[in-house]
Amino acid sequence: MSHYTLLKKENKELQTFYQKYCITPPPHADWAAQYQGTRITAYQSGKILFQGKNAEQEYYRWQKEEKEEKEPSSSSLSQLSLIGSDEVGNGSYFGPLVVVAAYVTKEDIPWLTTLEVADSKTLTDEKMKKIAPQLKEKLPYQALIVSPKKYNAIQPRYNAVKMKVALHNQALLLLEKRIEKENQPLDALLIDQFTSEKNYQQYVKEEKEQPHHPVLMRVKGEQEHLAVAAASIIARTLFLEQLEQLGVPYHLTLPSGAGEKVDQVGVELCRRYGVDTLEKVAKLHFKNTQKIKAKL
Template identity: 30%
Template sequence: MVTAGVIVDPEAVPLLQSFGVDDSKKIADAKIPGLAAEIKKICYGKYKVLHLKPVKYNEPYEKFQSQGKNLNSILSWAHSSVIEKLVEIQSVKLVVVDKFANENLIENRLKKLDSTIQLVIVPKAEQNIAVAAASILARDAFLRWHNEVKMEHGIEFPKGASTLVIKAGRAFVKANGAQGLREVSKLHFKTAEDIQLAERK
């Protein structure tokens, strides 16, 4: 899981727009590294990326789950952590976050940090240039990790959820054991469950 945030000053907006910064879901993966590099230059020192690789993600998720919490809780925690780090870098008046189910944690932590900051939580927040830039940095971190895993294990892991992913996952389990899935996948996702189920048959 990757969560990112970017502080975008007014003068940086036209520069980011000139490079075609947009929602990462609308951009081909091949273009992501170059755009991420430009964002880091334009917003130098004003971005944070929190990357919980699967082995690190599964631990807190299991802890949250044991406390009766769910995925939204860990998403809220991750967003709050990134926002807090950014506010330490530079005071801001507005924070824009993409909407998901449980936003109370973000609101409460932000109020404790600085009650004057306006928090805007909206669906499809990537329409905001700062959120779009953050989505590109997050995608870039994921793609770099994805490539590292492929190089380390010699297995092409398809992205997303499909029969191809399950096939690659089964090959990985055969080579590394079921416990090895903790290093490359979110165990609570249905795809990971399907891989383990298929392996037991």
């Protein structure tokens, strides 16, 4: 189902236009209407969602008259209460793909700063292992872990970007519902950008349900808000835990990444337990698979 989103805090003009077509609004919405095959929902957050066969037409009816409200600037964004999401494992041959969404209020920011929370790529694994338990205890979060076996099963139908879009959407949606159920403040959702906004919108339309708060994308999102940084740390430590557990049955330490060391361990694994073992511990579409097989 096609959908378009408009950010418009003042929507009295739209409400007046659709007044004759109003229907019972969903939770957290001010009003809703059904007009010529399109459902229009105005949420309390300022987001107006157009869904249905004529969604594009209705969206542009109002988008042309008034530009969307500007997204928060980087300086203001850092002080909002929001959910941030990040993924780990996408570039590693061994191990799962992990996506985590974490909720951080503006009141949490001084505490996170004291913990020296930052992007997981800038911290050592040991540092993150010390920080992560505190984050997981205090911050609401949602983790989605796709094991190598499951990854290999769905990868032919989901390219890497489509898979990450689906996972981020699901993690954000599940956590958004929890936060709203607890009546906690929530201004927006922020994703550490891994693809263009056009690609994201293309793939997210295929999902059955999406969050209704504004979804923002930022390159180096962990520098824009500590919710993304917290999510990246939790995701990294979960990835490392899963990676370690995957190697236990084979008495091997599986390295992260996709370099020469990975190929060496892959060859050793196959020689001991057979090539079919790779399906359980690695992402088979990586070029490493062919390199490993060529060395056997």
